Amino acid sequence: MAGKLTTHVLDTVRGGPAAGMTIELWSVDGQTGEKTLLKTIITNADGRTDAPLLVEQEFTSGIYELVFVVGRYFSHYLDTLPKPAFLDRVPIQFGIADPTTHYHVPLLVSPWAYSTYRGS
Incomplete structure (x- = not known):
């Protein structure tokens, strides 16, 4: 059974969902x-990516980091944000120990x- 990262x-x-947010893996x-840098993706209308971030042979044990570009996302519809924004890029670093399972990082x-x- 192959795992995946979503x-x-x-x-x-x-x-609701954060549509149109840039995420770096x-x-x-x-x-x-x-x-x-493995890839840069943008969330869809449901706040998800259209496909898993890693699957099959590319989904291996190791340390990964997702960087969510929240400052740019919120600046598109909130005009009261301070400059610079309190949160701009949110990094989440995590480990994948078992590449046969599903890792979901919301x-x-x-x-x-x-x-x-x-x-x-």
């Missing part, structure tokens, strides 16, 4: 901390706070 973003200000070298976010967890 994400979704919920905008807690508007109470990085791999992180466990020895050096050096990061390699983000609940506002311009002032965020939370995440390992979802299903």
Whole structure:
């Protein structure tokens, strides 16, 4: 059974999916901390990506980082944000130990706070 990596973003200000948010996926070298950009995607109308971020052979054990570009997202519809924004880029670094399972990394976010967890 092949695993996969997925994400979704919920905008807690508007109470729904964060459509149109840019997300970067990085791999992180466990020895050096050096990061390699794997892909950049934009969330769809449901606040999700159209396809899993990693699947099959590209889904391997290791350290990864998702960077959610929340400052740009909120600046599109909130004109009262301070400059610079309190939250601009939200990095979530996590490990994949078992590439045969599903790893889901959701983000609940506002311009002032965020939370995440390992979802299903």
